[in-house]
Each structure stands twice: as C-alpha cells, then as structure tokens.
Amino acid sequence: MKKYTYTESKDTRSGFGAGLLEAGKKNENVVALCADLIGSLKMNDFIKEFPERFFQIGIAEANMMGIAAGLTIGDKIPFTGTFANFSTGRVYDQIRQSIAYSGKNVKICASHAGLTLGEDGATHQILEDIGLMKMLPGMTVINTCDFNQTKAATLALVDHVGPTYLRFGRPVVPNFTPADQEFVIGKAVMLNEGTDVTIVATGHLVWEAIQAGEELEKLGISAEIINIHTIKPLDEEAILASVAKTKCVVTAEEHNRLGGLGDSVAQVLARQLPSPQEYVAVDDSFGESGKPDELMDKYGLNAAAIVAAARKVITRK
C-alpha cells in the first residue's frame, strides 16, 4: 500500500478561497458572487484584491443564480458562493432554466456539503445535491477531497467552459494531495494499485478510503483506490479497467446512497461489466446535529465502514 502523509489539516473551503484568488489573477473575466456568506466561503481575499469584480447579493440565492447567468452575457466567468443546500435544492429551477438549459458558463461553488457541516443539523446538511446536479444535462459535477485539490479544481474551472457544480465542505481534513497537482476535469486519480477490490471514493471519503486500504492490507487484502473528484463526466475507463482486474467495487461518498457517485458507478458497470458493488453512503435519510466525526461514524461514513464493505463485496465475487 502506497503511503500517504500530510503535514497539516485544512478545510476544503479555504482551498476554494485560495483558488478563487488565483483564478481572479489568472483571468480578468472571473467575477464572484456571494449570498451573505463571505466568511464561510473564504472569499475575503478575492474581494480585497478585486472589489469591483465581486457582487454581494444578500440572502437571495435565486436572484444570485439569475444575475450570474446574466453576467455571462458580458463574457464574464461568474463563481457563485453559498452553502451546498442553498446552491442546489433551493434554486434548482433557476439553475435548470437560466444556467443549465441556457448553457451559461457559471461556476456554482458550494461549501458545507454533507454531514460534516456538523452542529447546524439536517436543515443545512444537504445529502442530495450530487444527484440533483448530475441530473441536469451539460452540468459538470466535481467533489474535491482536500485543500490542495479544491484549490487546483477552482483554478481549473477558469479554462473549462460550461456550467459546473463544485462541491466542498466545512471541516479541516488532512491535506494530502500535492500542492502542485494538475487538476484534469473528468480524470480519475489512481491512489493505490491493488488486485482484490476497487474502492472508488469522492470528497471527504477519499482520505477514509486510504485509511481503509491500510487496514485491508493488514488483513491480506489488496485494495485499488481511486479518487474520483469528477462525478460527471465520470471517468468510466478508469473504473472499468480497475473492476476488470479486481472483479468488485466499493463506492464511498458523503451523500445519499440514492443518486450519488455510487449510482453513477453502478450504471457504468451494469451496462458494461456487471460486478458486485457495495455502497458506503447515507442510507436514504436526513442528517442531524453533532460533531462532524461523530456524525460520520454514526452514519457509517468512515474507514471502518469501507473495510467492512470491502470484505463483504469480495465474498460476492
């Protein structure tokens, strides 16, 4: 098992903030919008550097999506920032009509996704957003795993034309991917080559998958671990090549089992390479208040759950 280490833990949303600043420097058409959550989205540095290119919308997310769509008509590249819940479900029809169907180059950047939002509870812990967004024709869906990857993804969006949903989170997590990584939208990252089981993970579950891989190694199980940061378009080739070798797969995500990464992987396999699959995901429920780690443990989104799923799926080969 390849060793992964980190020197510090940082939040993915700070990766977005750092990436947005770089994006602004890279391209003068980059503009940013926020619905009264500047601090939470870490947009302060961009605002300080480019005050005229920032639009404070207030608590009016529907209006924010419309304004972002309109800004593209002047060739601007708008990045909207608010919580994942308010970036998707709250404004679904605005995104559907004014952005996705209209083919607008808007980057919907969403923080505080999933259970790890923590104490605020289920009203804010959206677990359905990946499903909502991947269902929209033409929408690219990205869920990053740490600070460095989120920063790299944010920068990569500048040169990517088309509506995109970028999902990240609130808590500090191990920052283990390289600072100088090249982020290629739609390209899976092979973290560890193995032969017995494929683990496909996204977002905060990627680090848990690495931990699980180490545990499985102790049990004599060789896990192939793939970091899927882009859920749509999905890197089907990488998944098919891996499962052709291991003959089974575990998918891991901080999302409802229905409609997330796991379902996307299952669809690829069902059509081209039917194989046993186990889901590490929230079992069709809302979340609740608690500390992020407590919640991830209670809802079975951790390394131990991935280990259990891997051992189970191997028996189904």
Next chain:
Amino acid sequence: MSADITKLEQIASQVRRDIVRMVHSCQSGHPGGSLGCTDYFVALYFHAMKHDPSFNFNAAGEDLFFLSNGHISPVFYSTLARAGYFPASELATFRQINSRLQGHPTTHEHLPGIRIASGSLGQGLSVAIGAAQAKKLDKDAQTVYVLLGDGELQEGQVWEAAMYAAHNKMDNVIAAVDYNGAQIDGATKDVLSLGDLRAKWEAFGWDVLDIEKGNDMASIISGLDEAKSRSGQGKPVMILLHTGMGYGVDFMMGSHKWHGVAPNDEQLASALAQNPETLGDY
C-alpha cells in the same frame, strides 16, 4: 430619434398577423399576451433599441432585451424575424418538432436574438440585472431592457431582483411590466392582487412611470423616450405598461380566456381581416 408612427404601426399589424397565424398553425401557444405586447416590441426593436440583427451574443455597445414572461414567444419571434435576425419563413416552424422556435424561448437551439431561456416565471429580471452589471463593469453605456408579465410579479424572485437593482443603482436597466390585469386563472385582482404596483416599485427604490396607452404607438414612443431620459440617474426605471390582453383582435380583447388558446380557422380569418398584411406574410 424621431419616429415614423405610421410605419411602426404597419410593422405591428404584420407582427399581429404572424402571431395569430403561428398559434393557429400549431394549435397551441399564447396569443393574448403576445398581441397585447406587440406595439411595445415593435417600438423597442424598430425605434428605441440600438441593436444588430447579425447577432453578436455578447452585444458589446448594443442595447439588450430580455423576455422574462417567455410564454409570449410568438411576439418575440415575429419581431426578431421582422427585424432581420432570421428569415420570417422560419416562423412557420413555431412549436413544431426540430424547430429553433421552441414553445418558450431558448438559447439551446441557437436562435439568433435569444440570449436566455425563459418560461418558468420570475427569472428574467435577475438575468437582465446581471447583464447590466456586466455592462457597467465593461464601461458599456448601453441600456438593458426587460419585460415581465404582471401575473409574474407573484413570483418572489422578482422582488429579490428589485431590491438588488435599487441597492446597486442599476440605472442602466429599463424594465416594463405588461400590466394587462389578467393571468391564466382570471383577473390578477381575483387570483392574487398585485395591490398598488407603483407604490410597491417606488418603495423598492425604482423610478416608476406609466404608459397609460400601452397599445398606442405614439404613447409608447414618448413613454420609452421618457424612460430613457430618466435612466442613468442612479435608479432602475420601471414602466407600468397598460395593455389589453389580445389587443388588435376584437374577440380576444378583454378576456383572460385567450391567454393560451389558439384560434380556429374561422377565428383566424376574422383576426387577419382586422390586421392588414403590410410586410408580406411568411
């Protein structure tokens, strides 16, 4: 710019013919609001707006128009075609399969003149404000026009946008409400009263003016000229455009029942008899 009222009225007559023929042909669509807004569309595209029918999507140095109440697509399509954005013959494809003239306007089929999809109500004012914000950023002094339905004002997003536009002094926006007092289920005053619209928009920080005769070309021209003179003064401008739903076709006028109903053959003949062919039917 002085306007040739007679010429504009002749164009409006042809647009009305186009509308009823399009809706009759596919036996679906929304003639009522389209007919009511015909004179305003003609005044915009043939008098008030600086625009280029060769259609540069980003429209630097041009005025922009957005239609928020997308269901009145027939008047939008006819006006664009008659202004030279695409051949009038294409109007015959309205609402048919494989057409660029979808039931509601869309950029998806790349129809020249359309810059946003609309139909699901309440979204167009936000989009127009975004485009106006882009123009300000680019130091482009042109104006962004947007039309909303009055029933559409029941959507909350409209008032989010209204608040934003005033706060940010979006004085390069000239919005208009098609104030015909009717929506699908009946009169707006019965379905969900709009109350005192002037007071509402003024309270939201807009400069409001009425065009009392929203189907009289001379009144529209002077109203639009007045609106233009009030723009650039730190406030977004709202025109309360008093129109008659179905205006120009006697049996459609004054009733919400023609909001989304197509005429039969006999009704089509009657409607065409009331609106002379001036530019050649498609």
